[in-house]
Amino acid sequence: xxxxxxxxxxxxxxxxxxxxxxxxxxxxxxxxxxxxxxxxxxxxxxxxxxxxxxxxxxxxxxxxxxxxxxxxxxxxxxxxxxxxxxxxxxxxxxxxxxxxxxxxxxxxxxxxxxxxxxxxxxxxxxxxxxxxxxxxxxxxxxxxxxxxxxxxxxxxxxxxxxxxxxxx
Numbered sequence: 001x002x003x004x005x006x007x008x009x010x011x012x013x014x015x016x017x018x019x020x021x022x023x024x025x026x027x028x029x030x031x032x033x034x035x036x037x038x039x040x041x042x043x044x045x046x047x048x049x050x051x052x053x054x055x056x057x058x059x060x061x062x063x064x065x066x067x068x069x070x071x072x073x074x075x076x077x078x079x080x081x082x083x084x085x086x087x088x089x090x091x092x093x094x095x096x097x098x099x100x101x102x103x104x105x106x107x108x109x110x111x112x113x114x115x116x117x118x119x120x121x122x123x124x125x126x127x128x129x130x131x132x133x134x135x136x137x138x139x140x141x142x143x144x145x146x147x148x149x150x151x152x153x154x155x156x157x158x159x160x161x162x163x164x165x166x167x168x
Contacts, residue, residue: 046091046092046095046167048088048160048163048164048167050084050088051081051084051085051088051156051160052160054077054080054081054084055153055156055157055160057077057081058074058077058078058081058149058152058153058156059153061073061074061077062074062149062150062153068142071142071146072142074146074149075142075146075149077149078129078130078133078145078149078152079130079134081152081153081156082126082127082152082156083130085156085159086104086107086127088163089107089108089110089111089116089159090102090107092116092163093107093110096166104127105124105127108123108124108127111123111159115162116159116162116163117155117158118155118158122151122155123155125148126148126152126155129144129145129149129152132145133145
């Protein structure tokens with residue numbers, strides 16, 4: 001941790017003390033602190049760009065599907081796009097609701113409650129499909145995950161549109 005990081009942390013701690021609050025911090029990167037309950041990230045720090053870029057990559061691969069090789073690429077893109085989708089939800093809830101949740105299923109439930117996704121159980125299915133790719137790889141599983149990926153692209157696009165509307 002650099003001297004600049006220590007000064008930054010000291011300033012945040014002093015500001016929190018002035019507000020009469022106890023700080024709890026979580027180190028995301030050695031030089032970055034997030035103080036929950038006192039400060040939250042600003043709009044410049046919350047971006048949909050990584051998720052949007054991953055989603056476009058998934059949609060591009062789906063549109064070019066011809067063989068097993070492109071199917072496998074689609075599955076890989078589905079994996080990281082799903083990961084980015086729930087991590088984006090996590091950051092969104094931290095930013096807007098001061099809600100700190102690490103459990104994927106709880107994040108999906110909260111997204112359903114807030115109207116960001118339509119059917120929670122469908123997203124649980126995407127989560128299950130994502131987990132299947134990590135543990136088992138066979139032809140039937142690949143076909144099943146491929147079908148989930150095609151459906152997921154549209155649902156994820158709906159999520160991005162809803163988040164964009166809320167952030168404007």
